[in-house]
Amino acid sequence: MHLVMIGGSDAGISAALRARELDSSAEVTVVVADAYPNFSICGIPYYVSGEVTHWRNLAHRTVADLEATGMALRLDTIARRIEVAGRKLLVTRPDGQDELISYDKLVVGTGAVPVRPPITGLAGPGALGPDDGVHMLHTMSDTFAVMRTIEDTAAASAVIVGAGYVGLEMADALITRGLRVTQVERLPEVLATVDAELGALVHAELAARGAEVLTGTTARQISRAPAGGAARLRVAAQTASGDALERMADLVLVVAGVRPDTELAAAAGARVGAGGAIQVDRGMQTGLPDVLAAGDCVITHHRLLGETYLPLGTTAHKQGRVAGANALGACAQFAGSLGTQVVKIFDQAAARTGLRHDEANAAGFDPVTVQAEADDHKAYYPGSHRITMRLTGDRRTGRLLGMQLFGHKDAEIAKRIDIAATAIFHDMIVQAMSDLDLSYTPPLGTPWEAVQLGAQAWDRATGQPAPDA
Numbered sequence: 001m002h003l004v005m006i007g008g009s010d011a012g013i014s015a016a017l018r019a020r021e022l023d024s025s026a027e028v029t030v031v032v033a034d035a036y037p038n039f040s041i042c043g044i045p046y047y048v049s050g051e052v053t054h055w056r057n058l059a060h061r062t063v064a065d066l067e068a069t070g071m072a073l074r075l076d077t078i079a080r081r082i083e084v085a086g087r088k089l090l091v092t093r094p095d096g097q098d099e100l101i102s103y104d105k106l107v108v109g110t111g112a113v114p115v116r117p118p119i120t121g122l123a124g125p126g127a128l129g130p131d132d133g134v135h136m137l138h139t140m141s142d143t144f145a146v147m148r149t150i151e152d153t154a155a156a157s158a159v160i161v162g163a164g165y166v167g168l169e170m171a172d173a174l175i176t177r178g179l180r181v182t183q184v185e186r187l188p189e190v191l192a193t194v195d196a197e198l199g200a201l202v203h204a205e206l207a208a209r210g211a212e213v214l215t216g217t218t219a220r221q222i223s224r225a226p227a228g229g230a231a232r233l234r235v236a237a238q239t240a241s242g243d244a245l246e247r248m249a250d251l252v253l254v255v256a257g258v259r260p261d262t263e264l265a266a267a268a269g270a271r272v273g274a275g276g277a278i279q280v281d282r283g284m285q286t287g288l289p290d291v292l293a294a295g296d297c298v299i300t301h302h303r304l305l306g307e308t309y310l311p312l313g314t315t316a317h318k319q320g321r322v323a324g325a326n327a328l329g330a331c332a333q334f335a336g337s338l339g340t341q342v343v344k345i346f347d348q349a350a351a352r353t354g355l356r357h358d359e360a361n362a363a364g365f366d367p368v369t370v371q372a373e374a375d376d377h378k379a380y381y382p383g384s385h386r387i388t389m390r391l392t393g394d395r396r397t398g399r400l401l402g403m404q405l406f407g408h409k410d411a412e413i414a415k416r417i418d419i420a421a422t423a424i425f426h427d428m429i430v431q432a433m434s435d436l437d438l439s440y441t442p443p444l445g446t447p448w449e450a451v452q453l454g455a456q457a458w459d460r461a462t463g464q465p466a467p468d469a
């Protein structure tokens with residue numbers, strides 16, 4: 001049995017590891033376009049900031065670790081064509097020669113590529129690129145290019161186009177490195193994955209740390225700055241009211257989201273679905289004989305929304321694991337995503353799981369959203385922090401639909417959102433959150449855990465009987 005995985009990131013490697021774990025006699029080959037298998041691209045901002053001191057430390061596992069599991073790595077090898085009928089994969093080797101690799105089962109984990117927004121100077125003839133200080137960010141090579149700009153040109157200023165979670169992490173990283181940062185975001189508020197009320201708190205944290213945050217502002221053009229000026233690049237933008245503005249910078253980072261990389265699978269006949277991603281069932285089968293797919297290149301089964309596209313590392317790991325098992329003939333199923341995510345912005349963190357109010361509305365629920373505050377631990381014990389939360393439940397059924405949290409990074413925001421994620425995963429009603437037996441000691445918590453207080457605020461707002469105080 002020869003399994004071939006295309007892609008050396010979360011999905012491809014998870015599939016390969018799982019297959020080798022389940023059957024140590026399975027021959028597993030992983031084809032990777034670059035020389036950096038199993039690197040944590042989620043950690044890139046912390047290498048750029050200097051908190052992770054060497055890029056090699058971003059490897060989840062070294063090449064030797066991976067090979068020790070029994071998988072064969074084909075690095076710097078690009079998959080070109082899938083020959084479905086003959087079960088062959090055409091690749092171009094590092095020496096430039098083409099080769100046909102036979103497989104019994106193939107797992108496509110080609111991931112995603114950065115979205116290139118329609119900004120003049122970013123594409124087409126004469127476009128500016130990494131050598132000019134204009135960057136996208138997805139791979140280790142992208143990271144090295146960013147570091148070259150920062151170090152070789154002693155960059156003092158940056159414009160970041162996009163204020164999603166990667167843009168925010170990079171603002172944190174670049175400011176930590178000492179650069180002046182302007183963040184340009186087309187939408188009315190930063191971090192659109194949470195409601196604007198919490199986005200405004202993130203915005204305030206960025207501003208307090210010295211970032212210039214221009215929301216409702218669309219970058220239109222990137223060009224070289226006039227010679228002799230203080231900076232190398234010029235970014236022209238337009239506000240929502242139509243006013244033009246410009247900023248000079250040594251580095252421009254465009255982080256405007258990703259799109260699934262489906263070229264290879266689509267050319268082989270795979271169907272595409274939500275978000276233009278490869279259509280797969282919960283077993284990660286593409287419908288093409290002997291071809292599975294996982295990670296950022298495929299649609300996401302969402303437990304509340306059905307099929308959507310929600311690329312995340314957590315999901316890619318799980319889907320890869322399912323694909324690896326099923327490539328061996330198992331019947332594993334991806335249980336579905338809730339879009340649970342968390343981001344650190346300097347000393348604060350913002351997290352979400354499930355649906356925001358508008359998303360719940362659009363999905364046909366009858367949502368009620370309340371905002372509440374609570375302490376992360378008893379306020380009399382030193383170092384307590386307030387947590388702001390927004391909880392969305394369905395008025396008709398009382399079902400918990402979503403939660404968003406914002407608070408100090410030491411306030412266990414990530415683990416608290418995981419309480420809500422677990423509750424939503426198991427279809428709990430909001431009121432039942434108060435019944436959960438959660439831990440308490442004054443330095444670490446409160447008798448009613450913060451998210452339970454949020455649930456009780458929702459109960460009050462919707463007229464549900466409160467549990468005994």
Ligand SMILES: Cc1cc2nc3c(=O)[nH]c(=O)nc-3n(C[C@H](O)[C@H](O)[C@H](O)COP(=O)(O)OP(=O)(O)OC[C@H]3O[C@@H](n4cnc5c(N)ncnc54)[C@H](O)[C@@H]3O)c2cc1C
Nearest residue numbers: 007008009010011033042079110111112295296312313314
């Ligand atoms: C800066 C940053 C921070 C992030 N932070 C988080 C986070 O905190 N939490 C979270 O959950 N997610 C985070 N993510 C998202 C997460 O990294 C992705 O969801 C995850 O890496 C997807 O894994 P993947 O294997 O599907 O695809 P990718 O990581 O896109 O990898 C695709 C792989 O396929 C290879 N490949 C592509 N085409 C070919 C080909 N033709 N031939 C051979 N190989 C090919 C590539 O070289 C690569 O190895 C972050 C992403 C970035 C960029």
